[in-house]
Amino acid sequence: KQEVTQIPAALSVPEGENLVLNCSFTDSAIYNLQWFRQDPGKGLTSLLLIQSSQREQTSGRLNASLDKSSGRSTLYIAASQPGDSATYLCAVNFNKFYFGSGTKLNVKP
Amino acid sequence: DTAVSQTPKYLVTQMGNDKSIKCEQNLGHDTMYWYKQDSKKFLKIMFSYNNKELIINETVPNRFSPKSPDKAHLNLHINSLELGDSAVYFCASSQDVMASGGGFFGPGTRLTVL
Numbered sequence: 024k025q026e027v028t029q030i031p032a033a034l035s036v037p038e039g040e041n042l043v044l045n046c047s048f049t050d051s052a053i054y055n056l057q058w059f060r061q062d063p064g065k066g067l068t069s070l071l072l073i074q075s076s077q078r079e080q081t082s083g084r085l086n087a088s089l090d091k092s093s094g095r096s097t098l099y100i101a102a103s104q105p106g107d108s109a110t111y112l113c114a115v116n117f118n119k120f121y122f123g124s125g126t127k128l129n130v131k132p
Numbered sequence: 133d134t135a136v137s138q139t140p141k142y143l144v145t146q147m148g149n150d151k152s153i154k155c156e157q158n159l160g161h162d163t164m165y166w167y168k169q170d171s172k173k174f175l176k177i178m179f180s181y182n183n184k185e186l187i188i189n190e191t192v193p194n195r196f197s198p199k200s201p202d203k204a205h206l207n208l209h210i211n212s213l214e215l216g217d218s219a220v221y222f223c224a225s226s227q228d229v230m231a232s233g234g235g236f237f238g239p240g241t242r243l244t245v246l
Contacts, residue, residue, distance in 0.1 A: 057234045072234035110173065116231045119188055122175040
């Protein structure tokens with residue numbers, strides 16, 4: 024059974040900081056890994072999708088890396104903004120999506 | 133254009149009632165899912181269908197019955213609702229069973245059982 028862990032559970036930073044969110048998983052035989060953002064009371068917005076054969080993906084200020092052998096992924100957010108405040112979810116695709124419990128990010132103006 | 137849509141967005145009902153949530157995707161995907169997000173915000177899969185066929189059923193009480201009339205729709209019917217069924221239910225779709233293009237999630241249906 025696949026287990027997905029996200030650290031930290033919550034993070035509060037001042038605006039402008041660069042930050043890293045971590046995701047670890049127990050079984051490396053994954054198809055891909057997807058990072059989502061969830062705003063309070065809202066649905067899931069896909070941020071980045073990394074295939075199992077890839078090492079990283081970038082979109083704007085976001086960069087996600089994948090190290091399958093160690094069962095880890097990181098989401099790097101550069102120059103954080105208050106609008107980045109949300110819960111970030113890591114989903115590991117292992118014939119279905121296994122989600123971590125999320126990292127709640129608060130970026131203070 | 134809404135890729136994955138769900139109705140209703142909010143559902144408030146009494147214990148013991150039967151209710152349905154509808155989901156539609158216009159992405160031409162073959163695979164659809166239902167996920168439940170509990171009060172601790174943890175998302176867990178309930179069901180998965182591929183081309184109208186059930187492929188994943190995760191130890192969900194049989195009061196929950198998914199139905200896929202065609203591959204663009206996956207509805208969720210819940211009988212004899214209980215307090216513990218209160219949660220947000222998300223529908224999702226993917227290109228294929230391997231979700232090679234990732235997952236696309238609907239906006240969620242917040243179910244409150246009183």
